[in-house]
Amino acid sequence: MIAMFSRQWNRHRLRVLLRKEVKDLARDRKVIVAALLLPALLFPALLVFSSQFLTASRLAPQTFLYRIGVTGNNPLLDELIAVTRGASWATHGRIEDVTSGDLDAVVKQTRDSDGRPELSILFDGSRAISINAKELLERNLEHLFRKHRKRALARANIDAASLPGRAFDFLDISVQSARTQDHIPRFLPMLLILVLISASAFAALDLFPGERERGTLETLLVQPLRPSEALGAKFIAVFSVGIIAVVANLFGLWLMTWMKSLALETAGISVYLLLTLFLLCLPLCLFVSACLVRVVARARSVKEGQHYLLPLTLACLLPPFLAGSPHVPFDMFTACLPLAGPALAFREVIHGNFDFAPIFTMVAMTTAITLFVLHGAVKHLSTEEGLLCDDGSAGRGGRALVLVLFSILLVFSLSPFFRNMPAISRIALPLVFFVGLPAILFCRWAGMSQRKLLLAPPPGFRDVVIGLSTGLGLALLATCIGELQRNLLPMPQVFKDDARTLLGHPPLGWPVALLLLAVLPALLEELLYRRLLLTRLLDRKDPSRALLVTAALFAVHHLSIFRFFPTVVAGLVLGFLVIRSRCFWTSPIAHATSNALIVMSTVKGFPLFNSFFAAVLLESQFLEVRLLFGLLLVAAPWFVYPRTRAVQPAVAVAPAG
């Protein structure tokens, strides 16, 4: 759709529109501050404030003794011990002592390449006390060195140039990513995304709800141009402001490292690294601009737009904040996550690790998600009514966003409570509160007959076979996703523990446990999400949107962030199966099959546990083969069922009034 519009665009008009948008934005002080001044001065200001803070903390009176280890015999070392106050000295000094925190620093006597004695100071850059101890030693050694040099010069006939250089060096034994002084990789992703969002948000607010509020959008739309051209020019303007903010922010980063290099004689940031960071920012800028246009464009006023932007900004800052942790890996899974992938890529590139495969995955995935978001924006905003919010769509995108964010918060906040409950309650309560009650309320609200819910037409032989094969495919995909996300979101043991508890209960054998764990939840969940919700949404929305909404709600109701991705995929697959097969029973069959296979093959005490079948299909190391096989199986309905068949309303809706 985007390509189609770009072919229809008149380049002259687009240029004229873009020139006007840029000129208009460039005269807005808010945009200038958010896109130029703030990003450019953020890093230098942080450097100044942090150095002031460090200086103030160094000047604070010491209330403790530094523990410093000394090895070797050197006159300078004796003098150092004599002049250093506020330290207790140990006569041993290994790297392990510093790493374990027993000692704050170690002074070792070594020899340089010419065999002359010199001192080597080992410290842990990830601990503030160790850094302070190192700085204390450095100050005192510098003082002693200057004193010796002065004495030597005072003697006659000694040339200052012939004197040996500084006879001590420092070695930071901490891992690079954990160093407290090494703030850039930790904070850069978050700050970069923050300035990008704030600058682009000002532009998006001004160009969509701002213009709508001022009445200039209507003036524009009575000119001889296509609404999609106006939308395109505005999107490019928002994107350009984002790019300017990124360039200003990277300039600020260069300025900070340059100032630091002048003060501490360290190497500044290289132009190559800045260029790489800029190139990595391009898909991120596109993604942020697309999201902002999609959300903000539905607001009728700037104030309403700001209400939507607040949760969006908070949600956008969470992934880069998590990416600041050195424990989150940058692998093929995390590279696929929006915002987290780019933030992790920045961190790795700054550390000097340029792994092509995850970076390529990150770029491809961010671009794909951007195109998806843009597709929705173009679809709804490429008409006069859509741009002016006269089509009744005002606020729809923002409301949906707020709903999704609060649902995720609900998952986060409720999951600990559920984790501490007994197994039967943990299974039953979500079914009652998130399946049973909503189903009854939904039926009442929609005027549906609850009795007729179960009276769906029975499945044919083909439907049963496809249901079973899709269930097998889903089980394969779920375990593959579990493996892919094991570094970031390892699957908890709760599911297995539930199964074991139910098995251990005397009256319950494995068939009853399987019924409670696999068949009953599958049937109830499918009744709510596919039979009721999907069918209802298909009457009101296009199939892709209905599918996405039901899959998202299906994933949220599982109340576990660890099972979010597998359940989203399952929701999409099961919804697609119902739409394509036009038979409701295919989805409970597939769902129950998938649940049963996973439980039976992974939990001790079930028939398939450790059997050949489980070993080959679920526990083997051939991840790619299993992934491919699973994808083929879940894609089977696409080939088996004809495309022209439309979904039939599941239950008759009573006429209003």
Place this chain on the structure above:
Amino acid sequence: MIEAAIEGPGATKTERRSLVRAAGLTKVFQPNKNELGVTAVRDVTLTCRENEVFGLLGPNGAGKTTTLRMLSTVLPPTQGTANVAGFSVIRNPEEVRARIGFLSGNTALYPRLTVRETLDFFGSLHGLSGIALEERIDTVLDALDMHDYADRRLEHLSTGMTQKANIGRTLLHDPPVLILDEPTSGLDVLGAGAMIDFIEAMKHGGKCVIFSTHILTEAERLCDEIGILNAGRLHAVGTLEQLRERTGEAYLDAVFRALCREASIEDAARL
């Protein structure tokens, strides 16, 4: 394209070319496809010719603005059709927009641009460029006496000056049809007087002007034909004399009230 030469104001009604023709225009605002919508305009049929001013009168919420927005292609009609300067508002909206000048309370200008930059931008969108555009901008600045503040930003101008700039924007591409939605609202007596003079000048210049207003004296002075819109329906169309004859009232405000009453009774009978 408009080929016929613009005839003088002395030409008879039948000789003048119809530049705006609406037939059965209906607009239903429907927030959701499963919900019943609100019908803002229903079955409006009207014609407006060159050298003519057509006035749309009606109480608040009668559908005047929606009708004019449909004629200016900002809103697509739910039913019916309209032709402006020979082009359909549904099939050729861009061609229609190139031939209209639309001015309403909702059409504002960019406050951070100067008057000259504003005219340059809108002229460029209409395909004007280079010396032709500069000459046209100078002509408009001369005609509206805006040279003194042509290089000042609109955010620093008074309401009257901004309205003049907006008129300049409307006239820049010399459109044959002018659609004006309550053009005097928010203006002081002098500004409103200047606007009335401007509409009169446009009429004598051969333009087809459709405008909506609440102010009956404006309609009395300017309109060749008046349409009374009530609850979305065009209840009566005719010259002022015809409407007076129909209602038996002498003053326009009495005519207007009588026609609105009549329209309400008719609507109630329909329900």
